[in-house]
Amino acid sequence: MSETTKQPLRLALAGLGTVGAGVIRLIETNAALIERRCGRPLRIVAVSARDRGKDRGVDLTPYAWEDDMTALSARDDVDVVVELVGGSDGPALTLARKAIADGKAFVTANKAMIAHHGLGLARVAESAGVPMRFEAAVAGGIPVIKGLREGAAANEIERVYGILNGTCNYILSTMEDTGRDFADVLSEAQAMGFAEADPTFDIDGIDAAHKLSILASIAFGTQLDFSSVDAVGIRRVLAADIAQAESLGYVIRLIGMARVEGSEDGKKRLFQRVHPYLVPKNHPLAHVDGATNAVVAEGNFSGRLLFQGAGAGDGPTASAVVADIIDIARHWESENEIDPAFSIPVGELDATVPAQTGDRVGKAYLRFMVADRPGVLAELAAAMRDGGVSIESLIQKGEGSDGAVMVAMVTHEGEEGCVVKALDLLAGSDSLTEPPLVMHILKQ
Amino acid sequence: MSETTKQPLRLALAGLGTVGAGVIRLIETNAALIERRCGRPLRIVAVSARDRGKDRGVDLTPYAWEDDMTALSARDDVDVVVELVGGSDGPALTLARKAIADGKAFVTANKAMIAHHGLGLARVAESAGVPMRFEAAVAGGIPVIKGLREGAAANEIERVYGILNGTCNYILSTMEDTGRDFADVLSEAQAMGFAEADPTFDIDGIDAAHKLSILASIAFGTQLDFSSVDAVGIRRVLAADIAQAESLGYVIRLIGMARVEGSEDGKKRLFQRVHPYLVPKNHPLAHVDGATNAVVAEGNFSGRLLFQGAGAGDGPTASAVVADIIDIARHWESENEIDPAFSIPVGELDATVPAQTGDRVGKAYLRFMVADRPGVLAELAAAMRDGGVSIESLIQKGEGSDGAVMVAMVTHEGEEGCVVKALDLLAGSDSLTEPPLVMHILKQ
DSSP, rough: GGGTTOOEEEEEEEEEEEEEEHHHHHHTHHHHHHHHHSSEEEEEEEOOSTTTTTOOOOTTTTSEEETHHHHHHOOOSSSEEEEEEOSSSSHHHHHHHHHHHHOOOEEEEOOOEEEEEEEEEEHHEEEEEEEHEEEGGGTTOOHHHHHIIIITSSOEEEEEEEEOHHHHHHHHHHHHHHHHHHHHHHHHHHTSSOSSOOHHHHHHTTHHHHHHHHHHHHHBBBBBOGGGGEEEETTTTOOHHHHHHHHTEEEEEEEEEEEOOOOOOOOOEEEEEEEEEEEEEGGGGOOHHHTEEEEEEEETTTTTEEEEOSSSSSHHHHHHHHHEEEHHHHHHTTTGGGOOOSSSOOGGGGGGEEEOOOTOEOOOEEEEOOOOOOOOHHHHHHHHHHHHHOEEEEEEEEOOTTTTTTEEEOOEOOOOEHHHHHHHHHTTOOEEEEEEEEEEOOOO | GGGGGTOOOOEEEOOHHHHHHHHHHHHTTTHHHHHHHHSEEEEEEEOOOOOOOOOOOOTTTEEESSSSSSHHHHHTOOOOEOOOOSSSSHHHHHHHHHHTTOOOOEEEHHHHHHHHHHHHHHHHHHHHHHEEEOOGGSSOOHHHHHHHIITTSSSOOEEEEEOHHHHHHHHHHHHHHHHOHHHHHHHHHHHTTSSEEEEEOHTTTHHHHHHHHHHHHHHBBBOOGGOOOEEEETEEEEEEHHHHHHHTEEEEEEEEEEEEEOOOSSSSEEEEEEEEEEEEEEEEEGOOTTTEEEEEEEEETTTTEEEEESSSSHHHHHHHHHHHHHHHHHHHTSGGGGOOOTOOOGOOOOOOEEESSSOOEOOEEEEEESSSTTTTHHHHHHHHHHTTEEEOOOOOOOOOOTTTEEEEEEEOSHHHHHHHHHHHHHOOOOEEEEEEEEEOOOOO
């Protein structure tokens, strides 16, 4: 492509929702500075979406329209296909495969598709000699994939973790500020457009798990493994848990946490978990409020790096999409110049097995709702003792609306397997009015 | 250089202080992963420093030794010269010029040299077709130059600001935690190695000004202009100021702040200031403690991005130096592939004039030490009134050790010129026992 230097990089956009419209607005608004920074202009050539007539607040008349989005990648006047349709399979995946097969560079904001099919797509892109990029798939406008792939490239990354879902963080930090309960804050967030009508993917930690699996692959040079992420969402977190955590010096955040560990048999073990965690107030993530995202990477030379910003929204997401396009405009001169999508060629990424959690050592917060009658506390304490769980602090709070009593405890540092064993001992006990809630405490 | 793909990238290191030794340790420790991420190994070929015999904790015998560091760049077996000598002029600058003239890629951690000579060096590097990189010159291990140049490349940056000097942040946050005074904490920091024996560059804001001028050039696409940074350090900040700020909902941080503004005559105006600021406690920078650095960039699409991490130290600085080398290893295939050091070719950077400060609008904290006698408060209040300064809150505190009384006030939002005028009215008054201290309040 050397002959195209100084020629425009020609783009086709599939999907014209808020992000697609944002990308168009960005490229139009910042055209002059983008051209200065790229050394050549970006030019949108063609677009495609489901409904041609819909008013999106941007003028589409300068661009060719394709009813069939796969026709975008067949066009000779297109260098880069930008996929903003969403969904792990279906039209987005069809377009991705077609674009790469047609020799186009491929840029996407689609975390679900990358989590499920990213390795396969990257493998094909590498053999086709075309760039594939997905900065916007993780943490919205924050350039964290670039930060890991390039900025921290010299480091062995010990842990990568963070706040990866803006909806959950908005809900948890609003519960914290107002003392209101989950369902109430969720309804409000839905009314304000901060949460989807069907919030399952966000609330149950699946969206964060998509992003975590992508981050882990890039941070550790391991094969992406979404299926083994242990994801638990925030539905069961009560205002009372937040108040309890507060009094102990913690806030509650939904954290995606990944690390990789060696083992005796030489296989790397990949630990990936999305859970609500208790975060010590002196940790930088404790101060991340609202819909903000933040990612921490701990490198063996860099120490702790923190990347923070808006995790969603049309502007921030468009910023990340166009950053990828600018990278392509700057570097896609020859096939030699294409960095692998996951930093290392897919064939060289390490295979892993999922890590066991039982022997992990840490502190945990356990919360029980129990019947208000004599002997229940003794029953809990005995189960902890018999499981081998040592209790650092315990608080029992007066009756809830249903007559149940809340008992919250923080354990001393110990093996997670002990907590599991203690809870197994309590399973089926009619002293518990609902299943216990376990939250891990984030280590500094 | 296409024929060298998969061949090692060959390095020469000048300067073997703690950072130089850190770079060697990093390249040795992480050799395997760096090779995976680069697609080829990094190989240190030759080194140079003042004292060959000194024990640096790393084995230098595998590397050729040059007594004369400029001989490094003359070697045929060297691709990249890494300068870790320091100093804005002298041997570092001589080596930089020679390395570029000899067609070597050039990597440096030298903020003073880049602040003073970066544009000239970049211009020569661009015409020679060699890459020049200086990620480690700003904010230690944090990949913030990459973040601005590439991650946020799609955005017009409205402000770039942050905590750019770890020594000052360590001193201020220790004063905050302990209530001790500046001189006392500085001595301790010197004893612990967190501050230099001659701390002038750090304490007086010059080091932060070097970094700010580099960040501003990259963020705004403007010519680097170190000479117009208005730098005031932290020597005059008292424990009493910190306590006062605390009671008003602020912490005190040394902030480097830059923005660029248009004007009627078409010339861009560059505002660059390093001052102690009052930072609202709900701003992310208020939670940056110890020797940590943090940079905020506000993009017109990305919104607020925050990059945080260790601002100094051998490991973090080495991490940034080697990230630059990895970038070169990945991309330096042909002359077409070299991104300009300042993101935009030097000849295309905008010229600017320094911005005026008088018409800037904001809130300020003013602190006076005054004689303890009747009428002094009235004199202060009259000067404020006559300058046009409106006072939001005022606190007078009992006698200090020298019999002086402290009067601290926070103004309503107003023009900075009014504060200057009010203080001019007080100049020479024998009611003041020392010159007043003015600190601006960081806007959200």
